[in-house]
Amino acid sequence: MRARTLGSSTTALIVFVVAAVIAASAIARGQGAASAAAKPIPRTADGKPDFSGVWIANSTIRLLEGEQQVEAMRQGDRAAGRQPLPPPEPLSYKPEYEKVRQEFLARRGIDDPMARCLISGVPRISVRPLPFQIVQTPGLFVLLYEVHHAFRIIPTDGRPHPDDIEPSYNGDSTARWDGNTLVVDVTGFNTKTWLAGVGTVHSEQLHVTERYTRDSYDTIRYDVLVEDPEVLTKPWNMHELFRLRPNERIREYECIENNEDLLRIEKLLQNESVFRIK
Amino acid sequence: MTKMFGVALAMLVAVAGVSAHHSFAAEYDSNKPVNVSGTVMNVEWTNPHIHFWVDVKGADGSVVHWRFEGYPPNMLVRQGWKKDVTLKPGDTITVTGWQARLEPTLGAAREVTFADGRKMSAGPPAGTGGQ
DSSP: OGGGGSOHHHHHHHHHHHHHHHHHHHHHHHHHHHHHHTSOOOBOTTSOBOOOEEEEEHHHHHHHHOHHHHHHHHHHHHHTTOOOOOOOOOOOBOHHHHHHHHHHHHTTTTTOGGGGTOOOOTTGGGGSSSOEEEEEETTEEEEEESGGGOEEEEEOSOOOOOTTOOOBSSOEEEEEEETTEEEEEEEOBOSSSOSSSTTOOOOTTOEEEEEEEEEETTEEEEEEEEEOTTTBSSOEEEEEEEEEOTTOOOOOOOGGGGOTHHHHHHHHHTOGGGTSOO | OHHHHHHHHHHHHHHSSSOOSSOHHHHEEEEEEEEEEEEEEEEEOOSSOOEEEEEEEOTTSOEEEEEEEOOOHHHHHTTTOOTTTTSOTTOEEEEEEEEESSOTTEEEEEEEEETTSOEEEOSOOTTTOOO
């Protein structure tokens, strides 16, 4: 409120000073990130890129460390010559499923399976604001997610999926190498997860192809192709960057410990007009 | 028009990289910001959210018992919080956040300001949720 009483020149000066401080700090940190990017990419005994380490989605840095750090990392990316991620692509649903999605949106996401502490599914689990650890050996790529105690144990020898898959939250994964990129093929999903956000439903036909590329010492480029001919009119591409967290470790996270949202949601559902978009 | 804007906003949030543990938008009203000062009465350091109680004295001497929800402990620890140290009964704090749709004295905390002026992030921005 008080800012409204300031003169425009004073406000402009404040904005300028704040921007200059942020930029200076960002450049300083960006240089640090650039030097980290210059470190060689580790490799496992079989010569493949080694993804081992604790990682977190780029989009989470904003929550944990603020906009200033996000900008610093962008500066580091530019200094390292990294191509920016493509802009987010909208999901293209068939009309009958778009209607379903719109209903979930109108209900402001109250039906989100995650509110019940259920495993988030792929690729959504990759961008949750809690870190995950990759443990890699020749022939095996293991993802240990802090969220939900979820894990994925993925053979990397290109073997086919088992023929006895039961539909599950994270599906069944098998991987092969494409040069320095690990290509993970995921299928066998149940229909109890959302793809990326509120109402992004899918069918059991969901087929996800994840491409993990360690494009620098401290980053993994994560490119995802989502195909579901039952609900989508065309495949959907998603891109994210994972950042190495060298001083981080995976901690216990027991989501159901004290999940009061369940009770609150039950109460809200008794009176939809309280939360529903009019 | 309002509905279209609301849905568009929700879609924007939906494609954002950071997903909510719960639906923030269903449980809390981002049009009802909260800013209260008072004394911490209790802290519940649990998943998927911490909770803390703040007694807020009115001008007439009456006391309103506010309750706030925040990030899970792991998110807070990563931002410098420490259980039983950073926030404890008896502390005088100011909390900003948003009011719950159903309970008038329940809020989603965004930031806590401590007696010495320190400010710490306590919960997610409106709309994006936490864990």
